[in-house]
Amino acid sequence: MKNLSIKEKAEKILKLKEEKGALILAHYYQNLEIQHMADFCGDSFELAKIARTSDKDIIVFCGVSFMAESAKIMNPEKRVFIPRKDAGCLMADMVTPEIVIEMKKAHPDACVVCYINSSAATKAVSDICVTSSNAVKVVGTLKEKEIIFIPDKNLGAYVAEKFPEKTFYFMEGFCPVHHNLSKEDIKNAKENHPEAALVIHPECQKKLLCDADCIGSTSEILDFCRESDKSEFLVGTESAIAERLGEEFPEKKFHLISPCLVCPDMKKTSLDDLLSTLENLDDEVIMTKEEILAARLPLERMLEAASKK
Numbered sequence: 001m002k003n004l005s006i007k008e009k010a011e012k013i014l015k016l017k018e019e020k021g022a023l024i025l026a027h028y029y030q031n032l033e034i035q036h037m038a039d040f041c042g043d044s045f046e047l048a049k050i051a052r053t054s055d056k057d058i059i060v061f062c063g064v065s066f067m068a069e070s071a072k073i074m075n076p077e078k079r080v081f082i083p084r085k086d087a088g089c090l091m092a093d094m095v096t097p098e099i100v101i102e103m104k105k106a107h108p109d110a111c112v113v114c115y116i117n118s119s120a121a122t123k124a125v126s127d128i129c130v131t132s133s134n135a136v137k138v139v140g141t142l143k144e145k146e147i148i149f150i151p152d153k154n155l156g157a158y159v160a161e162k163f164p165e166k167t168f169y170f171m172e173g174f175c176p177v178h179h180n181l182s183k184e185d186i187k188n189a190k191e192n193h194p195e196a197a198l199v200i201h202p203e204c205q206k207k208l209l210c211d212a213d214c215i216g217s218t219s220e221i222l223d224f225c226r227e228s229d230k231s232e233f234l235v236g237t238e239s240a241i242a243e244r245l246g247e248e249f250p251e252k253k254f255h256l257i258s259p260c261l262v263c264p265d266m267k268k269t270s271l272d273d274l275l276s277t278l279e280n281l282d283d284e285v286i287m288t289k290e291e292i293l294a295a296r297l298p299l300e301r302m303l304e305a306a307s308k309k
Contacts, residue, residue: 124294200236
């Protein structure tokens with residue numbers, strides 16, 4: 001397999017996909033060669049919902065483990081596969097069900113708001129989930145005056161600023177890729193590209209967001225850059241976004257603010273991995289009915305809250 005050219009691997013992947021009736025989904029942080037193979041690219045929960053509407057019974061999710069879990073939770077009747085089971089998420093690993101239970105004991109009147117970047121077991125002991133794009137809207141629908149926001153303290157701080165009437169409790173969780181971006185990185189980037197618009201993810205530290213032209217989820221950043229009249233951008237999120245935009249708009253310039261903005265787990269999936277999964281249908285996401293039902297409830301609550309006008 002490794003002796004095949006990239007073109008040959010791509011052709012074989014597309015052939016197997018058709019033969020097996022598989023749907024290939026890829027997160028926006030995957031290598032571009034993987035994104036090119038996908039039927040759909042998107043944010044994690046956006047992809048889980050796409051899988052739900054597809055008539056395909058086999059889902060191959062190119063992303064990290066919690067994303068493939070979410071796809072299985074939302075599509076329990078389908079077979080979900082992940083080409084790299086060792087592709088994890090350091091932020092998701094920072095929170096455990098035990099931590100959540102202890103926080104609930106300390107703040108019994110609080111609603112547990114769980115960022116979707118978490119394991120199924122953590123979701124199962126939470127009240128409602130959020131994504132980076134709907135977190136503000138969903139929290140705005142909650143009647144509780146106290147919020148336990150897990151695991152990302154940076155996204156939590158961004159949301160908390162919108163609701164000064166509520167009390168928020170955080171844990172020391174964060175995305176290392178976004179958290180490591182510094183004020184100095186942005187200062188240097190602005191000095192080098194003074195005309196560029198700054199786009200940044202709310203998983204970055206709160207002190208970095210004040211000068212941004214766009215603060216948003218991956219999809220929101222992509223939409224902003226696509227629709228903006230600006231021709232130059234400073235990208236404050238994972239490197240694949242700058243690469244994807246550069247490919248889409250060769251007439252525009254997209255500068256990655258720092259080399260720290262690379263997720264090693266997202267880069268693990270290769271064409272060889274994808275090809276192997278399609279050939280062998282191994283690395284399936286296996287969950288019990290009980291696990292699925294427990295983790296699905298906060299996701300369904302999120303969908304209901306996010307649909308409110």
